Amino acid sequence: MxxxxxxxxxxxxxxxxxxxxxxxxxxxxxxxxxxxxxxxxxxxxxxxxxxxxxxxxxxxxxxxxxxxxxxxxxxxxxxxxxxxxxxxxxxxxxxxxxxxxxxxxxxxxxxxxxxxxxxRGLSRRLTVLPIPCQEPADILDDDERWQLLQRCLTDETLPIEARAAGALILIFALQAQRIRHLTADQLTEKGDDTY
Incomplete structure (x- = not known):
């Protein structure tokens, strides 16, 4: 408290x-x-x-x-x-x-x-190569992506949080980790639109 x-x-x-x-x-x-x-x-x-x-x-x-x-x-x-x-x-x-x-x-x-x-002079300067980026194993084609986006925008049987997160991922390719940390004060309303 x-x-x-x-x-x-x-x-x-x-x-x-x-x-x-x-x-x-x-x-x-x-x-x-x-x-x-x-x-x-x-x-x-x-x-x-x-x-x-x-x-x-x-x-x-x-x-x-x-x-x-x-x-x-x-x-x-x-x-x-x-x-x-x-x-x-x-x-x-x-x-x-x-x-x-x-x-x-x-x-x-x-x-x-x-x-x-x-x-701190406790060891030599050694190199650890960065972890190589891995390509996704299964990439959606455009038709599949549009179908999923349509479902996120219109399917009211899904929870609103899942629909919003899915739309952000499909439109902007945001990572789920970043979406999870979004807060309400990061939303801006202008007229009838929300950003």
Missing amino acids: MVQTGVLPERHEDLERVPAWLEHHLADKPVEHANLFRPFLHWHLLRRARSRAGKRAFPTTVGRDLRRRILVALDLLAWIDIQDTTLEDLQQDDLDRWLDEENTQRRNRIRYFLSWTAD
């Missing part, structure tokens, strides 16, 4: 749970890993996330994204330990080998951690 009335600033509970989650995950990790991850989380990931939350609509997945970045970095450090090397001595070919071991795109999130460590 105090947040709603403006007495207290908005608190993003998902973000505020991340430090305790990190401490739980660091319990059985080497001390040097813990000493590296605490500042990475508090002074890099959380600071940037809180700053962004103050400027624009707050994505509900940000806590999950921060956890994934940390878990991937913990995986890399565990792998480095097994290889009997250090983060400071990690070479590009070592990183490429680690990235290729797992056939998923999850490990590409390591770029955030490695950029942070390189900026």
Whole structure:
């Protein structure tokens, strides 16, 4: 209630749970890993996330994204330990080998951690290629798109939210994530039209 009335600033509970989650995950990790991850989380990931939350609509997945970045970095450090090397001595070919071991795109999130460590002189500047954009598996032809748009505009058996979102996707190719964050104050009425 105090947040709603403006007495207290908005608190993003998902973000505020991340430090305790990190401490739980660091319990059985080497001390040097813990000493590296605490500042990475508090002074890099959380600071940037809180700053962004103050400027624009707050994505509900940000806590999950921060956890994934940390878990991937913990995986890399565990792998480095097994290889009997250090983060400071990690070479590009070592990183490429680690990235290729797992056939998923999850490990590409390591770029955030490695950029942070390189900026602080804790590692070399290493390159993590961006995840290649994947083409849609099934593309609608124009007739199918127009039929779906017609249904979104006229089929009153569908919920209005689904019809509006479907129309925005079909007309403007907006991503569902962006549509989800639209608010009523972003609509403008001019005469009989709404924009």
